[in-house]
Amino acid sequence: MLRMTGIGKSFLGVRVLGGVDLEVSAGEVHAVVGENGAGKSTLMKILAGVHAPDEGTIEIDGRSVTFGHPVEAQRAGVAIIYQELTLLPERTVAENVFLGREPVRRGMVDRAAMESATGELLKSLGEESFGPRDLVRRLSVARQQVVEIAKALSLNARIVVMDEPTAPLADHEVELLYTLVRRLTARGIAVLYVSHRLREIFDLADRITVLKDGARVTTAEASSLDTAALVRLMVGRELDSYYPPRAAGPPGEVILSVRGGGNTRLHGIDLDLRAGEIVGVAGLQGSGRTELAKALFGAEPFTTGEMTPRRPRSVREGIAAGIGLVTEDRKAEGILPNQRVRDNALLVARATGAPRNGIERLLERVRLSPPRPAQEIRLLSGGNQQKVVLAKWMSVAPRVLLFDEPTRGVDVGAKAAIHDLMRELARDGMAVLMISSELPELIGMSDRIVVLREGRVAGELPAGSSEEAVMRLAAAS
Amino acid sequence: MTQQLKLRPVPAGGSLIRRLSADRPARPVYVALALLVVLGWLVFALDGGAFLSQENIVGIQQRSAALGIVAVGQTLVILAGSLDLSVAYLISLTSLVTAEIMAGSDTGVPVAVAAALAVSALTGLVNGLIVTRLRVHAFIATLGVALVIRGALDARYDGPAGSVPESFQHLGYDRIGPLPVSALLWAAVAAGAWLLLSRTRLGYRIYAVGGDTEVARLSGVRTERVVVAAHVLCSVCAGIAGLLLASRLGAGAPTVGTDGGYDLESIAAVVLGGTALAGGRGGVAGTVGGVLLLAVLDSIFNQLEVNSFAKDVVRGVILVAALAIYARRRRTR
Numbered sequence: 001m002l003r004m005t006g007i008g009k010s011f012l013g014v015r016v017l018g019g020v021d022l023e024v025s026a027g028e029v030h031a032v033v034g035e036n037g038a039g040k041s042t043l044m045k046i047l048a049g050v051h052a053p054d055e056g057t058i059e060i061d062g063r064s065v066t067f068g069h070p071v072e073a074q075r076a077g078v079a080i081i082y083q084e085l086t087l088l089p090e091r092t093v094a095e096n097v098f099l100g101r102e103p104v105r106r107g108m109v110d111r112a113a114m115e116s117a118t119g120e121l122l123k124s125l126g127e128e129s130f131g132p133r134d135l136v137r138r139l140s141v142a143r144q145q146v147v148e149i150a151k152a153l154s155l156n157a158r159i160v161v162m163d164e165p166t167a168p169l170a171d172h173e174v175e176l177l178y179t180l181v182r183r184l185t186a187r188g189i190a191v192l193y194v195s196h197r198l199r200e201i202f203d204l205a206d207r208i209t210v211l212k213d214g215a216r217v218t219t220a221e222a223s224s225l226d227t228a229a230l231v232r233l234m235v236g237r238e239l240d241s242y243y244p245p246r247a248a249g250p251p252g253e254v255i256l257s258v259r260g261g262g263n264t265r266l267h268g269i270d271l272d273l274r275a276g277e278i279v280g281v282a283g284l285q286g287s288g289r290t291e292l293a294k295a296l297f298g299a300e301p302f303t304t305g306e307m308t309p310r311r312p313r314s315v316r317e318g319i320a321a322g323i324g325l326v327t328e329d330r331k332a333e334g335i336l337p338n339q340r341v342r343d344n345a346l347l348v349a350r351a352t353g354a355p356r357n358g359i360e361r362l363l364e365r366v367r368l369s370p371p372r373p374a375q376e377i378r379l380l381s382g383g384n385q386q387k388v389v390l391a392k393w394m395s396v397a398p399r400v401l402l403f404d405e406p407t408r409g410v411d412v413g414a415k416a417a418i419h420d421l422m423r424e425l426a427r428d429g430m431a432v433l434m435i436s437s438e439l440p441e442l443i444g445m446s447d448r449i450v451v452l453r454e455g456r457v458a459g460e461l462p463a464g465s466s467e468e469a470v471m472r473l474a475a476a477s
Numbered sequence: 478m479t480q481q482l483k484l485r486p487v488p489a490g491g492s493l494i495r496r497l498s499a500d501r502p503a504r505p506v507y508v509a510l511a512l513l514v515v516l517g518w519l520v521f522a523l524d525g526g527a528f529l530s531q532e533n534i535v536g537i538q539q540r541s542a543a544l545g546i547v548a549v550g551q552t553l554v555i556l557a558g559s560l561d562l563s564v565a566y567l568i569s570l571t572s573l574v575t576a577e578i579m580a581g582s583d584t585g586v587p588v589a590v591a592a593a594l595a596v597s598a599l600t601g602l603v604n605g606l607i608v609t610r611l612r613v614h615a616f617i618a619t620l621g622v623a624l625v626i627r628g629a630l631d632a633r634y635d636g637p638a639g640s641v642p643e644s645f646q647h648l649g650y651d652r653i654g655p656l657p658v659s660a661l662l663w664a665a666v667a668a669g670a671w672l673l674l675s676r677t678r679l680g681y682r683i684y685a686v687g688g689d690t691e692v693a694r695l696s697g698v699r700t701e702r703v704v705v706a707a708h709v710l711c712s713v714c715a716g717i718a719g720l721l722l723a724s725r726l727g728a729g730a731p732t733v734g735t736d737g738g739y740d741l742e743s744i745a746a747v748v749l750g751g752t753a754l755a756g757g758r759g760g761v762a763g764t765v766g767g768v769l770l771l772a773v774l775d776s777i778f779n780q781l782e783v784n785s786f787a788k789d790v791v792r793g794v795i796l797v798a799a800l801a802i803y804a805r806r807r808r809t810r
Contacts, residue, residue, distance in 0.1 A: 070695050071695070071696075071697040074697070086689075086691075086692045086695055086696075087692065088684070088685055088688040088689055088692055088693075088757065089688070090684070090688055090757050090758040091684060091685070091688065095681060095684075099681070099685055099692075099693070099696040099698070100682070100685070100693070100696035100697040100698045101696075101697070102678050102681050104678060107677070108672075108676040108677060109676050109677060109678060109680075109681060111676075
């Protein structure tokens with residue numbers, strides 16, 4: 001029914017997909033799996049007409065198609081359900097389902113027809129807990145997904161792409177999604193199911209396509225694989241880059257310690273961070289990695305549990321306790337893009353009234369090159385921006401520094417420099433915590449790895465553990 | 478979670494009452510309006526007047542009509558996620574266009590009305606195109622257009638000009654039974670806008686674009702056209718208000734729009750009515766309530782002979798308090 005052949009795509013000269021083939025038959029659940037950055041989302045967005053492929057062809061029912069716009073893909077029968085739902089919260093279910101295609105009678109929107117058609121669709125999906133006139137805002141995420149699926153059906157979609165559909169769902173809601181997926185396939189609709197969660201994949205998928213580093217590893221019958229085999233296919237890569245040597249001696253005293261830390265997203269977190277140690281945090285999307293860093297820092301504080309130093313209730317308390325956070329989303333949370341390097345680097349020092357070390361020394365310390373304090377930071381490369389973010393924290397000499405995806409969007413050279421700096425900071429007696437979804441980086445840098453799953457600590461692994469071991473703990477099938 | 482989400486069953490067939498009550502954001506403004514009417518009644522009673530007298534009610538309606546019409550237009554652009562600061566100068570401009578073309582003669586009326594509406598539609602088109610094509614934020618785009626109109630007016634006029642024939646003054650002063658014609662005009666504009674928003678594709682798309690432009694685009698809505706259309710309709714509403722004011726004044730005046738403060742006051746009425754300034758939520762019903770609220774307030778002030786500085790202070794406090802209440806309601810639901 002769907003055949004994608006030789007799909008390739010580059011962004012800004014970086015090849016993210018190359019020569020990927022994918023075939024999907026009617027009524028099939030076809031899982032697409034791979035690590036973060038393997039190219040799953042890009043492939044799906046090409047299918048949905050969001051990105052145009054640089055090379056390769058897409059055929060639906062033997063006819064070659066090209067999509068210049070998502071609406072064209074919709075017309076060809078491809079619907080995509082994103083993690084971030086594309087619904088209008090202030091409008092009703094029916095208004096969302098028929099958005100852009102409202103039925104009209106005598107020049108007026110035919111509400112009755114729209115609502116009864118939506119009602120039929122919901123009924124056919126076995127959904128009776130809400131109706132076409134309810135405001136989308138009042139529905140749970142799981143039910144909003146049902147609305148998205150109803151919208152897809154009203155477009156006569158024959159291929160439905162679900163991108164990490166269970167990520168925002170609670171456990172009991174996952175079952176409902178399974179039922180929904182089965183209802184779709186029973187109608188002959190093909191479901192492309194993108195997920196990290198191996199258990200779901202084995203529960204649902206007929207066939208599995210594994211992507212790695214932008215290329216297809218294999219497509220196999222789900223029944224011919226088990227978890228171990230699948231994980232091997234997904235990772236199984238050599239450590240190809242250099243990481244600075246680990247600390248020689250045993251780590252120092254415990255600087256930060258949490259017992260039973262919890263809030264709405266985290267539960268019963270026990271964690272010790274020691275001087276001189278880099279602790280890696282692994283976990284799937286939505287496992288609570290970023291939330292953990294924000295809780296330790298005081299941005300989204302723990303509401304329960306014990307912590308030494310005292311549990312920060314706000315960012316100011318976190319900083320006062322000697323904790324710093326290098327955020328994941330540098331543009332939105334790390335830098336003030338239109339301000340100068342100097343102002344960015346001194347942001348925290350100025351905010352807290354800490355004595356300011358000389359800006360030049362600070363920039364030298366993070367090896368910013370060229371060190372131009374008067375330049376606007378938006379003009380710097382990602383790597384240099386990240387160095388300035390580091391300088392921002394070093395200006396107040398924190399005792400604990402939390403890194404959330406410190407090398408995302410950073411070029412190779414700056415990446416090594418940041419890795420060296422992290423190790424240097426640890427060696428000087430700082431406690432370092434690093435979140436990364438790049439497993440080689442996490443394994444290469446960490447003295448031990450804490451794995452999170454669904455807001456809890458799933459386990460801890462020693463330095464130099466294999467990617468498979470980490471994935472197994474993180475996905476826990 | 479699941480228990481709470483057991484929602485009421487959907488009754489068959491849509492009743493008008495259900496539709497109106499579904500327009501939830503408007504509810505607080507009517508509660509406030511009712512309270513204010515009671516307050517007004519008390520104030521007038523203590524002061525020896527009759528608040529609910531025909532004279533006073535007609536006065537409120539008449540004062541509200543021009544602002545009401547502009548605010549209905551403003552509702553459309555704000556719902557679409559835009560804004561129009563040029564309405565006040567546009568009102569002055571259309572009042573002058575009307576009065577100059579009529580020049581006191583009955584035969585000029587149709588041409589003048591058509592010209593005033595055409596000028597306003599054109600202004601709306603320019604506003605809309607600047608916002609969508611040049612991607613200038615609506616605040617600046619419409620402020621710029623407002624300044625252009627002001628410059629043109631100041632260059633040509635330093636006082637009232639033109640005159641409208643007596644026949645045209647019926648629009649501003651006549652009554653049909655107890656109802657002023659101007660209030661009926663306002664009601665018609667509001668009803669038209671309500672119908673547009675709740676019953677036409679354009680209306681649905683105005684909500685969609687204002688709610689989330691990207692979602693609308695991904696659903697195949699041509700978002701730019703929707704914004705332009707909303708701007709044209711808003712400016713036409715301002716044009717109608719200009720006609721009405723020309724009819725009242727008997728002439729056109731370069732300051733009639735700004736003296737009335739129609740730009741900021743119309744925005745105030747819209748947000749008082751519960752329409753989100755960011756777009757996508759709200760409606761005409763709330764705006765009508767907002768306009769009436771401001772008018773009732775005015776009439777109470779007049780009865781008490783409050784000075785105009787104190788008036789502004791009270792109005793400012795009410796506006797801020799109203800928005801704080803809306804923000805709170807949204808957080809808690």
